[in-house]
Amino acid sequence: MSTHAPARPSYAAVLRVPHARRTFASALTARLSYGTVSLSVLLSVTRATGSYAVSGAVMSLFGAMTVFLMPIRASLIDCYGPRRVLPPMSMLYGTLLCALAALTWRPGAPPVALGAAAALAGACAPPLGPTMRAVWSELVADRGLLQRAYGLDGVAEELLYVSGPALVGALLGFAPPASGILLSALLIVGGTWAFVSSPALPGPRPAAPKEQRGGGLRGLWAPVAVATGAGVALSGAELLMMAFTTARLYDPALVPWVLAALSAGSAVGGLVNGAVNWRVPARVRLRGFAVGLGLVVAAAGLAPDLWTLAGAMALAGVFIAPTLTTAYLLAAEMADEGSGTRAGAWVNAGVNAGSSGGAMVAGALIGRVPLGVCFLLAGAAAFVAALTVGSRAAGAAPVPQTAAPCQLR
Template identity: 35%
Template sequence: MASIDSEGYSSILRIPWARTVFASALLGRFAFAVIPLSAVFAFHERTGSFATAGLAIAAYGLTTFTLPAKARLVDRYGQFRVLLPLAVIAAVCIGGAGVIAAFSTVSAALPIALFAAGGAAVPPLGPAMRSNWRAMTADSSARKQAAYALDSTCEEVLFLAGPLTVGLMITALPAWIGLAGAAVLLVLGTSAMVCTLPIREGRWAVRDAGVHVRRKHTTSVVRIPRLSVVLIAMFALAAGVSIVYLSVAELATASGNRGAAGYIESAMVAASVVGGLIWGKLNLAAIARPIQLGGLLALLAAAILATAALADTLWAVGVGVSVAGLAIAPAFVTAYLATDDLAPDHREAEASSWVNTAYNLGAASGAAVAGVLVSSAGGRAGLLLSAGVLAVGVIVTLSGAYRLR
């Protein structure tokens, strides 16, 4: 039975240094909201092919395999020493890929490879910020849930503003400027975050005793059965959402109003923000978290299927994906809480990074398949594929949760 928790979001932001560190992290993470749609249109402008654009997004997303290793480096050496060098490398590669795609006549393989290298280097700002939240709310599980909900929904706000910004930008400017701007934001935000006093002094870092405990664990956290169910759910969620994004881009382009893609994606993210804020105030402790994830995926699948049936107008597409968006942020909050519940001591950051890794792998897989499909069969076919992928995710997640209960 669901109930409303009394823990307020304002109390989370009153924790010393919380607002400064969180705002800085969000500035850096805004780059991640600008990059995908900018890359889609930058590579489409270069090649005229959504299949190539999808390949570029897939190459970028597949580098998510490096995320747990980078999170492990942060745990071992601290955020101050690891995050900024990674941000600089990523910025040079991603910005450079945009410039080369726009101004060079070399094969598209070069900017795609450079774009992927940038993806391999992006700093793990999300896992790092969740480690900070975990340290700041160690005295209360309710405060931690509220902090994770605030983090996820604010990140969704970024993914609302990101496509909207790109949608406005590409009506007057070439898409490569979006990639260059994202590179600047990544360095600025990461610099501001790691230079704050508690991070510079390592106040929230895992201490030496924790490091010794962590080294005793040689088995990958992804082998934890219940955690694997969570990761499968996030993979399916990401694949479905990634397919929706490319499908919306194709539908908007086919209608002669490609800038509408940014507005429609922003509407989806706005709904996610609303859903996340509500979800963070609910007490659903009586329902197993994998069951919660399965239900959220079911909501997404139904909404996307309805959107495919009503895809004759962009207004109908916008309404349909907005309903679907209500489940996205709640799914992230639930997955992060589940990993904290299931991960071994002092490996929560690594486990949390695997949630992002599963999501990014799903997004890359969805983009690779959707790029080919929407180029040949159109955006409506892409929406149907998205609903099918999410439906399979529901079945696998719920059946896995039932077996492991």
Template identity: 40%
Template sequence: MSGTGRAGSYRDVLSLPSALRTFVPALLGRLSYGLLPLSLLFTVQESTDSFATAGAAVALFGLTSLSMPYKARLVDRFSQRRVLPVLAVSCSAALVLIASTTTNLALVGLAGLLAPPLGPSMRSNWRLLTEGSPLKERAYALDAVCEESLFLGGPLLVGVLISVVSAPAALGCSAGLMVVGTLAMVTSPVTSHTAAPPTTRQILGPLVIPGLQRILLVIAATAAGISVAYLCVAGVAQRSGSPGAAGYVEAAIGAGSVVGGLLWGRRQHTRPWHVHLGGLIAVLAAGLLTASLVGNLVVLGLVMAAAGVAVAPIFVVSYLAADTVTPPYQRTEASTWINTANNLGSAAGSALTGLTLDRTTPSHGFLGGGVLLALVAVAVRRPTGARWWPRRGGRSGPGPRARRRQ
């Protein structure tokens, strides 16, 4: 069997009924998250004259994002139309208060707790919009590419707003984008959909499903390896006397991810998920291992751009695999857990790398990250991996029993 086939065009995806009227506002709302970290950082720093407090505020907002899966569970149960506007308006109000008053960390935490799960909700919409067609993988690829682009362009837009107006104005812009994008998105007919819940409920939701647990473990380990790369890039730039160049190299990783997502979405992939994921993680591993031999920043940028080609496809494959192992009433929440696993793995990798870079060289960091990713790739691609990894159009081995326990 061929590993790939024609997947239709991106125009086919956007031509689906209600696709544009749902996706464009969703991107507008999700752009707010691209603006938020830097605008919040500098708003709090200006208010308190302390980068320590500003860093704590950003970290607190990120920590409260752990509540995102439970908000997604409300979306699955009661629909986007009923849940997302309440969250968006409340979160935006808290951000406006932060921008216009003396910073209160409790207010920052409240904003994080109320932040709407726009990305997982849009992926839920894609599932509905592509139902009965072969376009879901391409829709997910388009979504991942656009999200990556937002997080590339968001900091640039914040830089312009801070330079021309102020950091509080940039934070207010983030709040406005969140409200406008969310309210416009929920006018789409697909956002009124709800999924029938089971008669008995699990506090942990889809986390009790073994297939999803394994996907999350792989994503967390992969995210840890990717975060090693980002910190080591900064280390190389600093030791080269050009710390600002780290931003260009990191942008190259993002650009590579965009290209990779576009290329991945051009084909309909038919091999098992564990084969695809193992191969993509191996590309990242090869990139980090090669980077451990490179000292020139230009060459490092090219190497990391090539490795970044695998980033967006990894998330596309993971979201599709999560759809396979979870029942319809838990898929928005499952998608959110993938993002949460990524954030936790990234935080762990950053913390560990930050400690080790004080005692060793960035080359050793790249080497360690590459070895970690290589081990993950081997573990995922090994023949026994097919026993627990979700099959295309089917379930993972223990999946049916897990579903009955819901």
């Protein structure tokens, strides 16, 4: 695979890399499915069963299987190559989504069948984000340009999770919620097939010789820990924003605007981070971004009104995309050749696991603990994760791995 290193790294230079625009556009089309599917499943199951408890359980099954099996699915891609693995995986995932849509098209669906379909679909969800980031590392040789590629990827992903629900909302104007699940299936299958047709995608990796086997995932403590802490802080802050609005008797319709401020801040932070020619190592930057995120989220609990809180959330957002982008970049640096997709998948799993755990803990604390203390605890999750990075930077041993790159554990 040839690489390209322009003299002056920029976002425009990223898109001028051979095959980059075609590959990135098709990957984003497929990844848009993840921006539409969650809301579609939630609305469809709620409509079909009339129960928020059932819809919550189905979403939990779907999310858990998506997150916790992602490293295994990524291992298959590292071993056999995305061209062999992603098409059948996307077809199976899309078929299961269609089955879920059929079950929820009309009321009266059995909850057990809904849970089974959602769990099986989540188990097959293609890890397109980690795969695209691994492809970026194949396409781009220059470190400065690779940082910009990761920054562009992170901001685009943020926008997908904003535009996805809006697309579902527009669809609901003339179709039932289950149609959003069908749209998600169409996006993932069509986008994935376009993605794997790109000449930029690498082929399967040969297994490493026995004497060189180390698992390819040494020392991922830092990026995974920080990603998990950031997920806890982010999901906790989002739930606490809604609780703040209710407690201060503001109109609940204002909550999306506060969330939009968070997303806007993240987009700005991601673009700025990608454009800066950093001289400090990625590990040091990661620790600094996580500390900043934790401090701002903790201080947000002191906001006297909703508008101050919105400003604090916008400032917190400035640290979110740089934190996650740098975590992915550091994971790519640490991964051996042929393990890039798995490395990114572990960071992705950390973010999502932290997000689920943060929402669960915040939900349990709201009403029992003052909101200011809840914000402090949410921020502390990112702050403590940053301190963990600092302690391990001084000479922690690599994570022991004995499996070969193409062996699943």
